[in-house]
Amino acid sequence: MAGAVAGNSNRLTKRSFLLLSAAISLICLSPVKFTAAQDITFFRIGTGSTSGTYYPIGTLIASIISNPPGSRACEDGGSCGVQGLIAAAQTTRGSIDNIRRVMNGSLETGLAQSDIVQAAYSGTGVFKGKKPKSKLRVIANLYPEDVHLIVRRGAGISSIKDLKGKRVSFDLPGSGTRVNAEEILAALGFSGKDIKAVAVNADKAVALMLDDELDAFFFVAGYPVAAVSELARAGKIDLLPLGGDWVKKFVAHHKYYSLSEIPDETYPGIKRVSTLAVSTQWIVNADMDEDLVYEVTRALWHPRNRQLLDHGHVKGKKIRLETALEGVSTPLHPGAERYYREKGLIEK
Secondary structure (H helix, E strand, O other): OOOOEOOHHHOOOHHHHHHHHHHOOOOOOOOEOOOOOOOOEEEEEEOOOOOOOHHHHHHHHHHHHOOOOOOOOHHHOOOOOOOOEEEEEEOOOOHHHHHHHHHHOOOOEEEEEHHHHHHHHHOOHHHOOOOOOOOEEEEEEEEEEEEEEEEEOOOOOOOHHHHOOOEEEOOOOOOHHHHHHHHHHHHOOOOOOOOEEEOOOHHHHHHHHHOOOOOEEEEEEOOOOHHHHHHHHOOOEEEOOOOOHHHHHHHHHOOOOEEEEEOOOOOOOOOOEEEEEEEEEEEEEOOOOHHHHHHHHHHHOOHHHHHHHHHHOHHHHHOOHHHOOOOOOOOEOHHHHHHHHHOOOOOO
16 A cells, blocks of 8 residues: 555554544644554545535545444444544645645545546646556545635626636635636636636635635535635625536536536525536545455445435535446546445446
């Protein structure tokens, strides 16, 4: 397993376990090899900013697959996660950053947009001219992500063409949102000089919006998004629809997108808007231990964890075994593939 650290040094005393458990969200721990003899395995999940959907979903998944030593048995109403596993969500810059870090071993797994995953694996799109990430693998397709185009009320933006000359954030380099925003604007004929581009993440974009220092920002995430909800409650924003003939042509040309909509009152005071969507995939390095990935996959889909998914987050309801392989064009990790074959989702 790439970047794995094995050995008896991973056996922890009760005291050191308590100390590390308290600090796990504050420090960056080295991954450890999965073996039956070990007491603890640390498992980081790369997400995104705290204002988006990746972070709460990553935190939810971490809670589902974790089963620290001393936990009550699954059959007794306790954790149905992987024995000895302590998983934690880690904030990052998003999809591209997560792919890079999963490949270099500084994260065990991560969440990433389906379009960015395929581009990385094939060396196309945003990864064109770079060596394909041939060891990139998928554990599961999770849920759809919708393109949010958030505009400040009073900024004079009633259509996407009104973005010309405005202060617009595409998120930071390394995020899937930035790639999607650039693709959408390029399809509409915008050049780099047409917009006053601002490179900030969603957390900073919210602060700038509240101070009237930003006119619009893109954010690709599963609704509802905390950052958008905050601005909507403050009466500061609207969502700009992405619809019309150009959208149909765009989807026909970019097949990893689909037509979508954000329902009425998803955000306070904002009516239904048409938009575009990609999907979230859970990724891992091909070198990750097969047994560990198998156990993690089995824990995610354990029937007793269904309630946690359904009630842990709105998008958790969309994370379902029957859609786990939808839109997955990058190879599955052998551990995940073994699980899906056992469940009959892949023909033997």
